[in-house]
Amino acid sequence: MKFNMIIAAWGSDYVDCLRSITLPSLSIGNLDKGDIELYTWKALVFTPKINNEIIAESFQKNLPFFNVEFLDFDPSITDNPYQSMAAAHYQGALRTSQEGAWAIIIPPDGVFSENALSTIAKIRRSGKRAIMINGPRLSREKSFDDLKYKYKSTFSLTGRQLAEYLRENIHPEWMRYHWNSDDFSTQPFALMWDAPDGWLCRNFHLLPLAFDLTNRQALEYLNKDTVDGDFIGRAFGVWDDIHVISDSDELLLCTLTTADVSYSDHSEARASASIIGQTAYGSANINPLHRWLLTKATKIHSEDLNAEWKIIEEMSGHIVFDILSKTSDDVDQANRIDTTYNPSASTELKFEALAAVYKPQSGLDKYNNFFEEGVEITFGAEIQTNCTVGAYTQINGATLYPNTRVGRFCSIARNAAIGASDHPIAGLTTSIQFSSIAQQLSCPGADIGNDVWVGAGAVIMAGVRVGHGAIVGAGAIVTKDVRPYSIVLGQPAREIKRRFSDDICHALLVSRWWEVPFHLMRHNPFEDVITAIRQITAIRKRAGDIEPEAIAYLEDWLSKLVPR
CATH class of the missing domain: 2.160.10.10 (Hexapeptide repeat proteins)
Known part of the structure; x- marks a missing residue:
């Protein structure tokens, strides 16, 4: 099984953060030896050639088991840095899909709690097909030099330690998503409430950290939008296939952002269900997946959870229910x-x-x-x-x-x-x-x-x-x-x-025929299950939208059947 880490990094601030903080926080010391041996690990790095040497040195020091491939990338292909990043992710996703691997999207300004790669591998083994995570922002001015110094030596942060660090160095823009903020964001992609030794959050937008890329049709949306846009919703129509990181004890990712960054105008107003409802159903950047994500509570905490967390989760759940139930009548009716x-x-x-x-x-x-x-x-x-x-x-x-x-x-x-x-x-x-x-x-x-x-x-x-x-x-x-x-x-x-017999039942499960587009299935000979499996195998092989191991198993099984 394969993982491809996709990184888009340019500009001295981002490249310096990637090599000095992000990659060390993912270092070999935080990865189980069994996971190193079980999977094939590759990095696809999209960056101008001038950065190749210093990034390669950081990989060699921190993640020496990775096969690193540099792809010369010109970020000036668009005027919008987010569109340039989307273009890099699209190219990386195409390569990853062709290789039958999972993609791991690494923000070049991120810092991870310990055991991040092992956690991703464990979730993949559980049968999930995508992982999404909250990405609260640290103030770069407060935290960059300190973290860079700490990661010069062997160093890691547990989820609780990173949560405590976040509480001390949180970005001021992130606090504008707080339910009690007097200057609530006019474009809220998250909501947060104070809780003992941390925050409870509910997010429209979570970061797609890792995902299966067998649905190649959905890749076209990456060519038009960022990775957390329409792509995830269309690639994983059954959203139970998506694992949402709901507790910082499992994994925490923070990103470093300069203090002058602002994502919305000042409102000088408090949050309300009606205001957020306008975002939920009136924003072009919010789709059904984002509204579904808002129902998921994520907890960031530096101490044990207690009964007060349950009260806050229930209270925030009432608010979200009010947001989603009172503003969609026109759409629904x-x-x-x-x-x-x-x-x-x-x-x-x-x-x-x-x-x-x-x-x-x-x-x-x-x-x-x-x-x-x-x-x-x-x-x-x-x-x-x-x-x-x-x-x-x-x-x-x-x-x-x-x-x-x-x-x-x-x-x-x-x-x-x-x-x-x-x-x-x-x-x-x-x-x-x-x-x-x-x-x-x-x-x-x-x-x-x-x-x-x-x-x-x-x-x-x-x-x-x-x-x-x-x-x-x-x-x-x-x-x-x-x-x-x-x-x-x-x-x-x-x-x-x-x-059916056990071997036919197993073949049907391996084929996952229900993932095949309806128009390709409707003319299958449903009355003859063996012939149907043959056709499904051929369809999925041509589409390349299922693991090569599954195709190999089905072809081998079909070849051993007594000719009819």
């Missing part, structure tokens, strides 16, 4: 079909209402549910909040409880209940009327894979994972995980058989 049932209407009109299909617009709705393209929802369905529904899934009069995730090409029948949670039974009452909104919304939901069929009246409890290709029979009550391509029935549900 413009895409709805009126399916109101009218008892006095004619029989024809009643049937028309019952048959009406709501096709939600791709993206986030006012209840913070995210829909991919092609989703169909019929009359009587209830999608509560914080749910994700994959492309071309059909939901026919079923209920999805909070935080439920449904994959692509699923079929959910009438009166099914997905992600149902238990009521409290050990206390005074079983009623949830005394539970806080945060408690009601914090249930884990259910996780439904791709190509899953859920029969009428089935109940799938919160916290249950239903694997890809499974079938849940009508009326089943599912209380534990269901393995891929199995059929379960009963109360409680039990597996009665698998849909």
